[in-house]
Amino acid sequence: MEAIKQRYSKQRETILEVVQSTLVHPNADWIYKETRKRIPNISLGTVYRNLNQLVETGRIIKLKDESMVRYDGNIGHHDHFRCAVCGKWYDVEMIDQAIIKSFAEKHDFQVESFHLELEGTCKSCLNS
Numbered sequence: 001m002e003a004i005k006q007r008y009s010k011q012r013e014t015i016l017e018v019v020q021s022t023l024v025h026p027n028a029d030w031i032y033k034e035t036r037k038r039i040p041n042i043s044l045g046t047v048y049r050n051l052n053q054l055v056e057t058g059r060i061i062k063l064k065d066e067s068m069v070r071y072d073g074n075i076g077h078h079d080h081f082r083c084a085v086c087g088k089w090y091d092v093e094m095i096d097q098a099i100i101k102s103f104a105e106k107h108d109f110q111v112e113s114f115h116l117e118l119e120g121t122c123k124s125c126l127n128s
């Protein structure tokens with residue numbers, strides 16, 4: 001029993017490492033392929049189950065766009081830039097809080113959270 005538990009948590013740690021090792025905001029298939037390089041006999045179902053547990057315990061973030069679910073190992077507050085050409089998501093970390101503050105003051109609102117999503121064409125798509 002203990003051995004099984006250990007194996008499960010090792011799988012989960014490996015999946016977490018895979019998600020944290022990349023900035024591409026991967027989908028489950030990508031994570032499955034990368035995890036299989038380290039744990040060759042892991043199943044897609046196990047990867048999904050562990051991803052859900054990691055999301056539930058707040059260790060990774062689940063993102064959705066129209067076409068797929070993606071996972072983010074960066075759990076600090078940040079926003080995203082989405083490339084309309086290649087579909088990749090990039091982290092945006094320098095949104096000026098002063099903009100939010102001046103909006104709140106202007107309208108007498110109290111802002112408790114915000115999420116900004118930028119969309120456009122990324123550098124590598126512009127250059128190709």
Ligand SMILES: [Zn+2]
Binds near residue numbers: 085086122123124125
């Ligand atoms: Zn792109």
Ligand SMILES: [Zn+2]
Binds near residue numbers: 079
């Ligand atoms: Zn992100």
